[in-house]
Amino acid sequence: MTRNSHPTTHRPDRSSPHLGRRGFLTALGTAAATFATGVPAHATEHARDAASAAEYVDVQLLSITDLHGYLQAAPGPHATISGNGGLTYTVGGVAPMAAHLARLRAGRANSFFFTPGDAFSGWEFDAAAFADEPTIEALNRMGLDFATAGNHEFDKSPAFLRRHMEQAVTFPVEGRDTTFADSSGARFQGARFRFHSANVVRAGDPGRTVLPAYNIETVRTAAGQELRIGFIHLTALGTESFPGSYQPGLATLAETATADRYAAELKARGVGAIILSMHDGAVAGADFNSGTDPSGPALDLALRVSPDIDAIVTGHWHTRFNMMLPDPDGVPRPFVEAGCYGQLINEINLRLDPATGKVVRELTVSTNHPNTRDVAPDPALKEVVDYWAGQAAARDATRIGTQSGSFLRTRNAAGESTMGDLAADWALWAGSRPSDPENDANAHPNVPAQLALVATAPRVGVTVIAGDLVRDAESGGAVTFGRAWRAVGFGDPIVSATVTGQQIHDALEQQWTTAAGGELLFAPLAVSGNVRYTFDALRPAGDRVDPAEVFIDGVALDPARSYRLACPSYTFLANDGYAALSEGRSPYRHQRDFESFVAYVRESGTLTPAPLNRVTAAHTTRRGADTGATPDRAPLLHPDGTPMARPEAAALAAAPAHPTPDGPRPPC
Numbered sequence: 001m002t003r004n005s006h007p008t009t010h011r012p013d014r015s016s017p018h019l020g021r022r023g024f025l026t027a028l029g030t031a032a033a034t035f036a037t038g039v040p041a042h043a044t045e046h047a048r049d050a051a052s053a054a055e056y057v058d059v060q061l062l063s064i065t066d067l068h069g070y071l072q073a074a075p076g077p078h079a080t081i082s083g084n085g086g087l088t089y090t091v092g093g094v095a096p097m098a099a100h101l102a103r104l105r106a107g108r109a110n111s112f113f114f115t116p117g118d119a120f121s122g123w124e125f126d127a128a129a130f131a132d133e134p135t136i137e138a139l140n141r142m143g144l145d146f147a148t149a150g151n152h153e154f155d156k157s158p159a160f161l162r163r164h165m166e167q168a169v170t171f172p173v174e175g176r177d178t179t180f181a182d183s184s185g186a187r188f189q190g191a192r193f194r195f196h197s198a199n200v201v202r203a204g205d206p207g208r209t210v211l212p213a214y215n216i217e218t219v220r221t222a223a224g225q226e227l228r229i230g231f232i233h234l235t236a237l238g239t240e241s242f243p244g245s246y247q248p249g250l251a252t253l254a255e256t257a258t259a260d261r262y263a264a265e266l267k268a269r270g271v272g273a274i275i276l277s278m279h280d281g282a283v284a285g286a287d288f289n290s291g292t293d294p295s296g297p298a299l300d301l302a303l304r305v306s307p308d309i310d311a312i313v314t315g316h317w318h319t320r321f322n323m324m325l326p327d328p329d330g331v332p333r334p335f336v337e338a339g340c341y342g343q344l345i346n347e348i349n350l351r352l353d354p355a356t357g358k359v360v361r362e363l364t365v366s367t368n369h370p371n372t373r374d375v376a377p378d379p380a381l382k383e384v385v386d387y388w389a390g391q392a393a394a395r396d397a398t399r400i401g402t403q404s405g406s407f408l409r410t411r412n413a414a415g416e417s418t419m420g421d422l423a424a425d426w427a428l429w430a431g432s433r434p435s436d437p438e439n440d441a442n443a444h445p446n447v448p449a450q451l452a453l454v455a456t457a458p459r460v461g462v463t464v465i466a467g468d469l470v471r472d473a474e475s476g477g478a479v480t481f482g483r484a485w486r487a488v489g490f491g492d493p494i495v496s497a498t499v500t501g502q503q504i505h506d507a508l509e510q511q512w513t514t515a516a517g518g519e520l521l522f523a524p525l526a527v528s529g530n531v532r533y534t535f536d537a538l539r540p541a542g543d544r545v546d547p548a549e550v551f552i553d554g555v556a557l558d559p560a561r562s563y564r565l566a567c568p569s570y571t572f573l574a575n576d577g578y579a580a581l582s583e584g585r586s587p588y589r590h591q592r593d594f595e596s597f598v599a600y601v602r603e604s605g606t607l608t609p610a611p612l613n614r615v616t617a618a619h620t621t622r623r624g625a626d627t628g629a630t631p632d633r634a635p636l637l638h639p640d641g642t643p644m645a646r647p648e649a650a651a652l653a654a655a656p657a658h659p660t661p662d663g664p665r666p667p668c
C-alpha cells in the first residue's frame with residue numbers, strides 16, 4: 001500500500017443513494033460552471049468508494065497513456081511528478097506498474113485496462129531497437145484489454161500496426177528487423193489486444209476506418225443479465241502530417257463530429273454506457289489529481305461532445321490532470337489525462353444501473369494514481385524489463401559494418417562536413433529504395449529520388465544528425481548497431497517528393513538569412529554525392545546561388561524541370577525552416593530514419609569518408625566576403641539539465657508546418 005493511492009474518501013451518505021437530476025445539478029452549483037477543481041474528481045458528494053453499493057454494477061476503468069515504450073522509468077524530470085495537493089512522487093516503470101495494477105484490480109469483477117495511445121514507438125532504446133516488440137510483450141503481460149492508436153502507432157505504417165504488432169507477421173527479416181525472441185524464448189506473438197481509431201481513414205475514402213472505430217465490452221448484473229459498454233477511440237487530428245507519423249495515404253476526421261457519430265451509433269445499438277478514449281489532450285494545471293484553467297483541443301471537444309458519453313480519457317499532451325467537466329447538458333463527467341512514460345494510472349469507477357445499463361453519473365469517481373516505485377516490483381514484468389535490457393546491451397554492441405575513417409559534424413567554410421555528406425548519401429539511398437510492403441499508406445507512386453538534401457544545422461528545429469561517427473581503431477573500425485542508431489535519426493521517415501529546379505535553387509538560397517543585427521547566418525544543407533554546387537560569398541542572402549553553378553549528376557540545374565528529391569519528412573514539412581521544400585508534390589514515404597540508417601550501414605559494408613568537395617564557396621578571399629555564421633545550438637535539455645529524447649526535441653523545436661495560434665503545443 002502506498003501513500004495517497006486511494007481517492008479521498010467521502011463519508012458514505014446512505015440516506016440518499018438515488019439523487020434526482022435536479023438535486024444533482026444543485027449539488028454541483030457554481031463549481032461546474034467554472035470547471036470543477038479539486039482532489040480527486042468526484043461527480044458529486046454522493047460518489048462514494050466503489051466497493052459499497054450493491055444496487056449497482058460497478059465497473060472499473062484503468063488506463064495509462066503515452067507509455068512510449070518506457071519499460072523502465074524515463075530519465076530526468078519525467079520521473080518526478082506532483083499532485084494530491086503539492087506532494088511529489090518518484091514514478092515510472094512497468095514492473096511497479098504491474099504491482100499497482102494488481103492492487104487496484106483486487107476484488108474487482110469488472111475491470112478494464114486500456115490506453116488512449118502512443119503505447120509504443122521508439123523513444124527508449126531497449127524497446128525501439130527491437131521494433132517496439134518489448135512494449136507489446138509488457139502490455140500483454142499487464143493484461144491490456146484494448147488500445148487507442150495514437151499518432152505514434154502510425155510511425156511505421158498501418159500494415160506494421162495491424163499485420164505485425166497485432167498479427168505478428170514478420171517483415172522483412174525475422175530476428176533482424178522484427179520478430180525477436182521474447183523473454184520466454186518464444187517468437188514474437190503479437191498483441192493480445194486490438195488497436196482502434198474512429199477517425200483515421202484512407203485518404204479519399206472517409207467512410208472506411210483503417211482500424212475498428214470502437215469496441216464493446218460486456219459486464220453482468222447480479223441476475224446474470226449482460227450490460228454493454230462502448231469505447232470510442234480517436235487519434236490526434238492531423239496525425240498523417242506529423243513528421244513521425246507522416247502517411248500521405250491517410251487522413252484524420254474531425255474529432256468531435258466523429259465521436260458524436262459513433263456515440264449515436266452505439267446508443268442506437270442499445271449500448272448503455274459510452275467512454276471516449278482519445279489521443280488528443282489538454283493542459284489543466286500542475287496537480288495530477290485536479291484540474292485548473294483547462295485549455296486545448298480535448299477541452300473544446302469535452303464541452304461540446306455528446307452527453308451520451310460518460311467519461312473522456314485523453315492523452316498525447318503528456319499532461320496530468322483529473323477533473324469533472326459538465327457535458328452539454330450540465331452533467332459532470334470525468335475529463336482526465338494520465339501523464340506519460342508510465343507516470344500515472346488513471347482509475348475511473350462507474351456505477352451502472354442494472355435495469356438500463358446506463359451510468360449513474362452522479363456516482364462516478366476518477367483518480368490518478370502515481371506509479372510509485374516504493375512497491376515490490378511485479379516479478380513477471382521485472383523479468384521482461386531485465387531480459388530486454390540485456391538484449392539491448394548485446395544488440396547495441398553488435399557489429400553491422402565497418403568505417404575506414406571518422407565522420408564528423410565539423411563543417412568547413414562552405415558548410416560541408418563528412419557526417420553531413422554521409423547523411424545526405426544515406427538519404428538518397430533511402431529515398432531510392434524499392435517499395436516496401438510495410439509502407440502501405442502511400443498515395444503516390446514510388447519514384448526513386450535523384451538527389452538528397454539534409455539540414456545539418458537548421459535555424460529552427462533540429463537536424464536528423466545526432467552525433468559523430470568516430471572510427472574506433474581498437475575494434476578495427478567496427479560500426480555497431482548502437483553507434484549507428486545514435487548517430488542518425490529522430491524518428492521520422494525519409495520521403496521522396498517531386499520538386500522543381502527552382503525550388504531546389506530556392507532552398508539552397510534559404511540557407512542564408514540576415515539576422516536582426518545585420519549578421520549573415522548560414523544553415524547549411526548537405527547534398528548527396530552526385531551534387532556539386534558553388535555559392536558566391538560576396539553576394540547578399542537570397543542571391544548567392546546561380547542555378548548554372550548547381551550540378552546534379554554533372555548536369556546544370558534547370559529551374560523549369562522537375563526533380564525527385566529525398567529529405568526527412570521533417571524538412572518537407574518545413575519544420576526546419578526551408579520553406580521552398582514544403583511545396584513538394586507526390587510525396588512517397590520510405591523507411592523511418594533509425595531503421596533506415598542501420599540498414600544503410602549494413603548494405604554499405606564499409607563506410608568511407610569522402611573529400612569535402614561537394615560545395616564550393618566562391619570569392620572567399622575577397623574583401624567583404626562572408627560565408628555566414630552557423631550558431632552552435634545546444635541540444636534541447638529538460639529544466640534539470642537532462643537531454644530530451646530526440647523525437648521529443650525534434651517535435652518541440654520544430655517550426656509548425658502551418659501557422660498555429662500561440663499557446664501550448666503537445667510535445668509529440
Ligand SMILES: [Zn+2]
Nearest residue numbers: 118150316668
Ligand atoms: Zn501522441
